[in-house]
Amino acid sequence: MNRNIRKVAVIGSGVMGSRIACHFAGIGVQVLLLDIAPAALTDAEAAKGLQLTDKQVRNRIVNDALQATVKSKPSAVYTKAVAARINTGNIDDDLPKIADCDWILEAVVERLDIKQQLFEKIERYRRPGTLITTNTSGIPIHLMNEGRSEDFRKHFCGTHFFNPPRYLRLLEIIPGPDTDPKVLDFLTDYGSRHLGKITVLCKDTPAFIANRVGVFGFMAVFKAMQELGLNIDEIDSLTGTVMGRPKSATFRTGDVVGLDTLVMVAKNLPKNVPNDEAKDLFIVPPFIDTMLTNKWLGDKTGQGFYKMTKTRGADGQTKKEILTLDLDTMEYGPKKKTKFATIEAAKQLDDLKQRLGALYSGGDKAGEFYRRFHHLLFAYISNRVPEISDELYKIDDALRAGFGWDIGAFESWDALGVKRVLKKMTEAGMQVAPWVQQMLDAGITTFYKTEKGKRLYYDQRTKRYEPIPGAGVFILLEQLSENVVWRSSACKLYDIGDDVVALSWNTKMNTIGGEVLEGIQKAVTMAEERYKGLVIANSGPNFSAGANLGLVFMFAVEQEYDELDMAIRMFQSTTMRLRYSGIPVVVAPHGLTLGGGCELCLHADAVQAAAESYIGLVEVGVGLIPGGGGSKEMAVRAADRNIKEDIEVNYLQQLFINVGTAKVSTSAHEAFENFVLRPGHDAISVNLDRRIGDAKRKALLLWEQGYTQAAPRTDIKVQGRGGLGGLLAGVHGMWRGNYISDHDRLIAEKLAHVMCGGDLSQATTVSEQYLLDLEREAFLSLCGQKKTLERMQSILTSGKPLRN
Structure with a gap:
């Protein structure tokens, strides 16, 4: 069957559902986004005389959610125009419309009973052969399709998008007991080819792959932190970009994800995997319980491990300060400066694998933290093969794509030396899976290797290297x-x-x-x-x-x-x-x-x-104009518009504005x-x-x-004074309105001079080299300006633009 995805129905317009809908719309797919109809009027609706039966009211929940998502930052859409591909409605009135959809994706609240009730309704209208998937972060897939028809079960599986779906590249695909393998193959390819995802086929185990290992990583950090007496600021300095993790590190990531979400996964795992050798590590520390009681859940409640405060200074200016939670006193205070010799030495190494080696070998408390953390992590992932995945590379794919790690856990172990680290772990009494020692005994010393341009991984089933799919x-x-x-x-x-x-x-x-x-x-x-x-x-x-x-x-x-x-x-x-x-x-x-x-x-x-x-x-941000052909090329592209001259000048104006505002x-x-x-x-x-x-x-x-x-072009029609006058008039207006500084005006005038071909009395045909010479002259003249030097110095020393 040649399956095409022309229209997708997303049911549930919450944080995940609306963002998934936007991502599908962004790649050109028509989307039907549905949610429940409200049970009561708002005060504003009542004041307008609206009734619960009015369409405006019945679609309020879904429309408000979509509008908020389109406005959110970072943006959930590639361009604002993609929202036009999303049609909205409510489940009660519009569910029959799913009959026209090729893929029905459920993204409602994480409750099994609600999902099962919805699936019963969906089956009344779903066209046979239509894909039906659930976006869940941990509910067992096999429990959801109980009582459904054979065709439903055959085309049903889990598709776990990570939030935000535009930016986080992981898509976990979890088959049900009756899922057709062709459906899994299609979704794996579609997720990679069209949605831009790293698609990981998971087993139907609790929390699947990424959350199972990723949340363990959080708990391992908590354990090492408490054993070594480290604080939040110290941990985030240790677990951020220096070790190949996102700059949000551990606790800032916790605030973004939401403490309640993190704890939900952590508390459910010991119940659902009683044979997990590390289940005791998922017991949340007392400070987490206190934060939950206080509703310090992170960004969603305005405070978590960090809290931003605003104060007004004597000069009347509002100043922002980020405070850190002290886990001993449970009070917020100023961020503490951290300094570890191991970190300072490692930062000098650009290569991440070399840097990890330096961190692991550190002789101070930071080095001890890295050893304890990595030992806990490596032991855990070794025991998850083959429980959550038969192939170890899938665990690394999930961590990189779902949690933003630069290299995966097994890749990190390779970087530190498998045999060397295993010896230290064994000495420390860690429970490492036997297959790792068996691999070493067979003379295989790394989990990965590259051979003739192909990436290979060690397969514990065949006991040899196998190619990673996708070559x-x-x-x-x-x-x-x-x-x-x-x-x-x-x-x-x-x-x-x-x-x-x-x-x-x-x-x-x-x-x-x-x-x-x-x-x-x-x-x-x-x-x-x-x-x-x-x-x-x-x-x-x-x-x-x-x-x-x-x-x-x-x-x-x-x-x-x-x-x-x-x-x-x-x-x-x-x-x-x-x-x-x-x-x-x-x-x-x-x-x-x-x-x-x-x-x-x-x-x-x-x-x-x-x-x-x-x-x-x-370049205007540092007091210059594009000097490597960029200014010339904008003039060329304006000239190449095959439209009337007066509109062509407007097109030139648009390009001029884009460059002049560093868009x-x-x-x-x-x-x-x-x-x-x-x-x-x-x-x-x-x-x-x-x-x-x-x-x-x-x-x-x-x-x-x-x-x-x-051949180099000599047929570029530039506008000369005709175009220059219009551009300079706009610049003068911005300057007189105090929207730009004197130096901004000078830069804009130089740019306009180049893009219009100089001070020519009329529209003239010129060569590319002519425009390049104008560009170079303008660039050099601006380099002699004191204010340009000040702007460059500000970027180089502080990374911040200077508006002088």
Whole structure:
């Protein structure tokens, strides 16, 4: 059966349901979102004379929930326009409409009786063969479909989205006893391909995989903290980014998730898994019970482990302060500064695996914490195989995608040395599963290895390495160390198969300096000589934070204008090398793609962006204009609009505003609205791990279609004074209204001068090089401004923009 998902029904519009609906709408699916009808009028409804039978009232709950979700921050939608794909209704009146849906997803309250009652109603209207899934974080799947028809049970399973579903990439799929394997295969592929998820097929065990191990991780931290006498601030300094976890660490994450949610899972596990060897660890500490009694549940109640206070100073300004809960006194106080020698030493190591080794070996209290925590974690995950998963890589996938860990638990054990750590755990009396020692006895010393570009994992059933599914679909450059065909101290060029190479670099925030520019030029040259296409992509949280601002600042402060001029020329020549290369170049950005990173995208033959790409030209924030071809390219794109001249000027104004306000797209979808990405040329990979594979296929397609190197353009029609007058009038109005400073006005005037082609008396046809020269001159002149230097210094020293 060729199954297509054209329309989805989401029943339950709470925090999860409405966000799941928005995520489906974001990928282009029509959504029917239903919830219960209210039992009573609000005061406002009564004042308007409305009745409970009015549609406005009956759909109030679902409409209010959807409206709140669309307005929420961080945004649950790629663009506000996607909400138009969501139709709302209520269960009593509109449930028959599910007959038109291809997938019915239940996301109501976590109560078995309520879910079972709803499923009975759904079966009256559901079309046979329609997918039916439940979003649950822990209710056993086999209990939910009791009494349902054979067709219902065959197409029913659990689909556990993690909140918020747009950003957290985990989708756990939990089969029921009668689920058709073809349904599981379809959902696994659909979740990965269309929803952008890391899909993990779970066993129907309590809390499934991610929550089972993730909540254990919380409890293990509590245990080690109490044994070592550490406080909340110390723990969050130990368990954040330094060890490859989200910056929210442990207790801030607890506040975001909600203490009641965390405790619900922790308390239910010992009841549901009485044979769990670590069940006593799930007994919540007394301070948790006190917080529950006080309703200090985290962000949802305004205070939890942390509390924000606002005070008004003598100057009349409101000051915010975050207070930390003292677990001994149960009173809030100022955050305490923390300092551990182990942390200070480890921070000097950029490689996470090396950093974990330094943390684990630390000689102070921090080092002891890391040893105790990791021993508890490693023992626990060893005993969960095969209970919750036959394949150990699924546990790591779930932790990375569901809890934001940079590397999984078994990967961490590999990094620290399996044999070395097991010896210490055995000495400490930890209960480690026998299969780990059996693996070592067989001469296999790691849980993972890479062989001929393929990622393999140790399978305790076959007692040998097996390939992780997805080879060929997911191209992860960090796993292709054997395929490096050229390297420098900053860059690596990988052969990713089918005569395509991929360039990546590893600098702080993946910024672009001279060595990276040389690497890009070298990659283009090598690709032209030996390959069919070039992909430019990076690993890590972000594609690139832009040009190396520190280098620009140094040249500007020392008034080395010749050096600065050479650096700008090199950047421009590199982006133009991408534009006019002899082979197709596809850039695959993700995360922050700012300034120079955006300019690489603007000059590629095509862009294959991850959905979570935040792209924009932000140079005005440091007192400059885009100098790597970005200002030129905005003028070119304005000229290429095949519309009337007066409207073309308005289009130019829009591009000018986007650059002049340093507008950054909040998603790759919004980058199309901002004219950074181009319909028909550029595309989006919802799944981050698919973008490089998708970019490779795009490069090959361009090659097979007969890619031909273009000639530099000399046919760009710029507006001259006609366009310049309109732009400067707008700038002057903003300045007179005190919306922008004197220096903002100067920067905007420079930008307008470039984008209009200079002070030309009429619309004129010019070359790209002409515009690049204007751009470079404006960039250099701004580097000589004191206020620009102050802005650059502020970003470099504090990371905060200065509006002077």
